[in-house]
Amino acid sequence: MALTQVSTGGVKDDAITKAKIPANQIEASELADGAVSNAKIASGAVGTNKLASGAVGSGEIAAGSILNSNISSSAAIAGSKLADNTITTAKVADDAITQAKINVPLTNRNLIINGAMQVAQRGTSSTETGYRTVDRFRLAYGNLDENLTQEQVDVASGTTPYTLGFRKAFKITNGNQTGGAGTNDFIIFGYKIEAQDIANSGWNYKSSSSYVTLSFWIKSSVAQDFKGHLYTPDGTQQIYAFATGSLSANTWTKVTKTISGNSNITIDNDNGEGFHVNIAPFFGTSFTANEVTENAWAAYNSGTRMKDNTSTWYTTNDATLEITGMQLEVGSVATEFEHRPFVDELLKCQRYFVKTDFTSHVTAYFGGSHLFRQIQFVCPTPMRTSPSFSVDGQESGGGTKFTLKTWSSDQNNSTNSAVHLHHTDYVHGTGSGAVHSVGVGIDFLASNSGSPPNGAGNHNVYACRMYGATFSAEL
DSSP: OOOOOOOGGGSOTTOSOGGGSOTTOSOGGGSOTTOSOGGGSOTTOSOGGGSOTTOSOGGGSOTTOSOGGGSOTTOOOOGGGSOTTOSOGGGSOTTOSOGGGSOOOSSSOOOSTTTTOOOOSSOSEESSSBSOSSTTEEEEEESOSSOOEEEEEEOOTTSTTGGGTOOEEEEEEOOOOTTOOOTTOEEEEEEEEEHHHHHTSSOOTTOTTOEEEEEEEEEESSOEEEEEEEEEOSSSOEEEEEEEEEEOTTOOEEEEEEEEOOTTOOOOSSSSEEEEEEEEEEEOTTSBOTTOOTTSEEEOOTTOSBSOOOOTTTTSTTOEEEEEEEEEEESSSOOOOOOOOHHHHHHHHTTTEEEEEEEEEEEOEEETTEEEEEEEEEEEEEESSSOEEEEOOOTTTTOOOEEEEOSSOEEEEOOSTTEEEEEEEEOTTOTTSOEEEEEEEEEESSTTTTOOTTOOOTTOEEEEEEEEEEEEOOO
């Protein structure tokens, strides 16, 4: 008997196997919606080679159905396959983005020179205000009862930041401020950046969506919050107040501040002051106001530089504050500190200050009633501008400022009045923007005064050794 039709009920379960269905006999259009469930698809049965291009859209993937474990370690998702704003901060695991995955320069990120406090050409301790110890960093103060001490010190081993490669810090030790916290008292630890270094850094400082990030390590012997501010002196002066947050006593803390640009900022493309970073151990209320908004740019006003300061540190005799690892970089992320070799940092510092003993030659001239010579000093790197000059003399305490040498004898001289800056020579094409050598004049009131015992001789050339010569082109 011939069968003309077989109903579904007449087919025994598992009677139709895969082997009995020819290839390509069942079209997708012949499957009822929901007929093929996940349970009916064997593991690994559907490979990427079985899916037509564009067959699976994001709307056809259930939320949470693609897990990390389902993505091959060698698989790559091209940026072109991700819709705008698909990956949000909340979807990025902590520590998932490393410095190696960030498109930032590997070198010259840090706009701060000597941020690890390695170089201290002037000395390692001073009780005077200004640039006195660690190069490029300035401690200024006024109206105090007792001066502060500024020092370059060692970072204690085993601590963080020591474990991160920092070996030196800038340390401030308070005096005994017996009169208390006066309204006009101030202490400021600061760094000034050359304007052209900011202008050419890549920071769009006029845009609120472009950023620089400041980071540094700080330790105080007194638990408190410290205030600070950024300052741009060009054009209409702008100021940006910030706070370190509450510090625990005698504990190193890393402070990070991300700063947006502002349309009111002006940065000239020149060798003048362009950007200040200031941290205040204390500022009296003549310079502060609680209505100041922190973490925002505002027009500069000398009476509203930052919020009112806590005075605990300032009124604690011999309180200390230490800072190291200061970095300012373009971008909204604080990357790892850019450690640079000592010689690199020294050379960068010498654009602004040089202290050295050096030997060159001088020529003797008779002109009227005095003897005139000149000694040439070649700068180790182009200096920012024509430097001021002084000569300190031998560090051993001998007092000799310079020595004139001949084949038979030496003539030591200890007077400062005979030595002065005679002229500066500029790097070709830079105008007054980069000094490459300095002529130091040596004058004497009498025609033979200070000359070697065997006589000066008109136009004779002598070797000359200069001791403790300093050339300063600081901002």
